[in-house]
C-alpha cells in the first residue's frame with residue numbers, strides 16, 4: 001500500500017482509489033461470507049476473495065459453508081463445474097439446517113464423460129424427509145463458463161433458477177398437510193466429492209483418477225436474505241431488511257409471473273429427465289401429497 005499510494009499522488013485521487021478498493025472488497029467477498037471447512041487445503045479462496053475453488057483427488061474432496069445462517073433468502077451463486085471427464089464427481093451446492101428433522105434445499109451436479117451431459121439433480125427436505133428428486137439436463141455446457149444458480153426461499157415457496165430461468169417450484173402446501181421449511185435457519189454448503197458408485201449413468205461410469213485433481217469454481221455470491229443471529233432475524237427489525245444492505249425485500253413475497261411460469265414449463269417439458277411426482281412405481285401406496293396438488 002505504501003508504495004502504491006506514493007506521496008506525490010493528490011489526496012482526492014488517493015481517496016478515490018481507496019474507496020474503490022474497500023467497496024470491491026466488501027461486495028460478496030468469500031473471506032467475509034464463507035469458511036473453508038474440509039479438504040485440507042483443497043478448497044481455496046483466490047483473487048482477494050472474489051473467487052473460490054474446490055478440488056477433488058483420490059485422497060479427498062473439499063467443501064465450504066457460509067458463516068451466516070439464514071431464515072429465508074434469495075441466494076445467487078455463479079458456478080463453473082468440473083470440465084472434461086468429470087464422470088463420478090458430484091458438486092453439491094445446497095442450503096441445510098441441522099439436527100435429525102432438518103430442512104434442506106439441494107442442487108447437485110452429477111459429472112459425466114467429456115461431451116456427455118451433466119445432470120442437475122434437485123431435492124427438497126422438510127423436517128428430515130426428502131425423496132422429492134427432480135433431475136434436469138441443462139441447455140448449455142456448465143463447464144465452459146460461469147452460470148448463476150439461485151434459490152429463492154420465502155414463506156410461500158421455494159424456486160430453483162438457472163441464469164434467471166425457473167426450473168422448479170416447491171410451494172408451501174402446509175394447509176394441505178405437507179411440511180414446508182420455514183422454522184429452521186439454514187446455512188449454505190458446497191462440496192466436491194467422489195460418488196462414482198451412483199452419480200454417472202447410475203454408477204456404471206467410474207471416476208478416472210488419472211484426470212485428477214478435479215476443480216469447480218465459484219464467484220459472485222449475492223444474498224438478499226434474513227440473517228439469523230441468536231434466535232432473531234435481521235428481517236424482523238423495521239429498519240434493515242437484508243444482509244446485502246438493500247432496502248427492498250420484495251423477494252420475501254416474490255412469486256412466478258406469467259413469463260416465469262412459461263419458462264418453468266419450457267424447462268420441465270424439454271429438460272426434465274426425472275420427476276418423483278410421476279414415478280408411480282416408486283410410490284405404490286400413492287404419490288406424495290404435494291404431487292396431487294399442483
Ligand SMILES: *[C@@H]1O[C@H](CO)[C@@H](O)[C@H](O)[C@H]1NC(C)=O
Pocket residue numbers: 110111112113116117118119199200201202
Ligand atoms: C451422461 O451421459 C449419458 C449418455 O449420454 C446419459 O445417459 C446420462 O444421463 C448423462 N449424465 C449422467 C450424470 O449420467
